[in-house]
Structures are given as structure tokens and as C-alpha cells.
Amino acid sequence: MADESARPRLGRGLAALIGDFGQDAAEGGRSEGQRKVAVEFLRPNPRNPRRRFQEADLEELSASIRTRGVIQPIVVRALANVPGTYEIVAGERRWRAAQRAGLTEVPVVVVEIDDKTSLEYAILENVQRTDLNAIEEAAGYERLMSEFAYSQRELADILGKSRSHLANTLRLLQLPPTIQDRVTAGEITAGHARALLGMRDPEGVARRIVEEGLSVREVEALASAEVPESDEPRPGRPRRGPEKDAALRSLEQSLTRALGVGVVVIKAKAEGVGEIRIRYGSPEELEALRRRLDASGD
Structure with missing residues (x-):
């Protein structure tokens, strides 16, 4: 297990908020300890990046709460203009x-934090639990970068993410x-979406992903097959060769x-002559390809 001192600063703050109710929450604000509050006195956080709550997940959690109650308290802060009410x-x-389970009150931990830290905690909790799409x-x-002037490097350090992950996600x-x-809506994955970046007709390909069940690798192959802007034919020349037949697409x-990995088959003019291009997106994918080829050779 990693040393606690190596965890991101904000991660330690959140752990203190929801796990150590008798002490002040380090690094992020002060905690007033655990108590119970009526559900009607809690308000959703307008800064919460999470906008969709899956029906099945809510039902499953509701069933668990009916049996065991709310095991982990909800982290809240007081609303200054509405006494007795919490965000x-x-x-x-x-x-x-x-509320679905019929509870009239829930355990909470009341903390004193500003808008920026509130948004940080909301993002951190969801991202660490992979609840956000x-x-x-x-x-x-x-929002953290635009409202609170974070750089990508600062945000990566605070949230414990790599800069490349942040950059690719923001794209x-x-x-x-x-x-x-x-x-x-969960119709296509983040991998599909990244493969669509820069394509001429991303919406058309997105429809194909849903209708035909295209994999991420197949979408990457479609992206690789597109003619780069620098290679676009000049006026008076044909834009592209003939469309691939079903046999080549199947291959x-x-x-x-x-x-x-993404594979593109390019058919040349001469009968029976062509080219196969293999596209990989990271050193890890290249290494996995090498292992597959070595295994097939054995």
C-alpha cells in the first residue's frame, strides 16, 4: 500500500472529512464532527460536476440503505442565508x-470550506470512485481552471492525475x-469519443458506433483511413480513391x-497489391502488439 504521505493533498483532506470526525479536516477546512440532519434540510451542490444519476444505481443503493442505513456520512457545509440548511x-x-429508502434524516459531517474547495471535493470524490462520466x-x-485559475499542472497535482489524462479528458x-x-448517456465510451476527435464527420461515425456496435479499435482504424489535411488533393484532382468494398472492411x-490495435488496409491500383497500416496509441499498445506477434510466431 502506498505511503499516506505520498497521496495528493486534496485526497488527504477528503479522507479527513469523511473518515475522522473528531478532528479538524486537514488542508481543506474545519470539520464540526458528525451529526444527523433531516433530509429536507439538505440541498444539492450546484457545483457538482455530476449531472446524471443512474436509476439502477440509485435503486441498488436505496435497497442497501434500507437494510444497513447510510454507513458513510454526507459531507455538507452550512448555507449562510438559510439558517439550519446545508449544501x-x-x-x-x-x-x-x-430519500427513496424512506429515511427522514441522514448522518452528515459539517465543514467550513469555500466555493473552490467545495468544487474540488465534489470532483475528487466522484473521480476517485469513477462515478463521473x-x-x-x-x-x-x-470549471476549476476557468473559475479559479488553476493550471493543468496544478490541477493534476491536486487531483492525483497525470497531465496527459487531464489534457486528453479536456479535449x-x-x-x-x-x-x-x-x-x-453511455451510448459511446470515452475511448470512442477520443477516436472521433479530428474526424471530418464525427457525428456520422458516432451514429455508426451506436447502430453497428463499432469497437474503439475499429473507429481508430476509420480515423487513420481518412486523408490528412496536408495530403488533400488539389482542385481538379479526385479527392479520394474508390470506397473500400465489404471484403476489405471486413478484413x-x-x-x-x-x-x-487499429488496422487500415489500403488497396493499390495493381491487382493483388496493397498496404496494411497498423496504428498504436501508446508505448503500452506497441508492446502488447509485439507480444501478440511473438506469441503467434511461436
């Missing part, structure tokens, strides 16, 4: 499920809203599944 910092899903995660990062906000909605899909 949820972390734990909105538990609050919603508790990629678009909600990106929107949360973007998803460049996609058309219709595709972002598909990611949020591409088969090779992509077999090798685990």
Missing part, C-alpha cells in the same frame, strides 16, 4: 437514495454537443480484433 459537498447520491469529469476540470469538450450527450475489422 451537499460530497454524497448527493447517498442523499437521493436515502468522461464529459462530466472534463466539465469539472474546465472531449471540443466534440459536438450531440456526441457529448452520447457519452453522458480491417478482423485484423483490428486480432491485433488489438
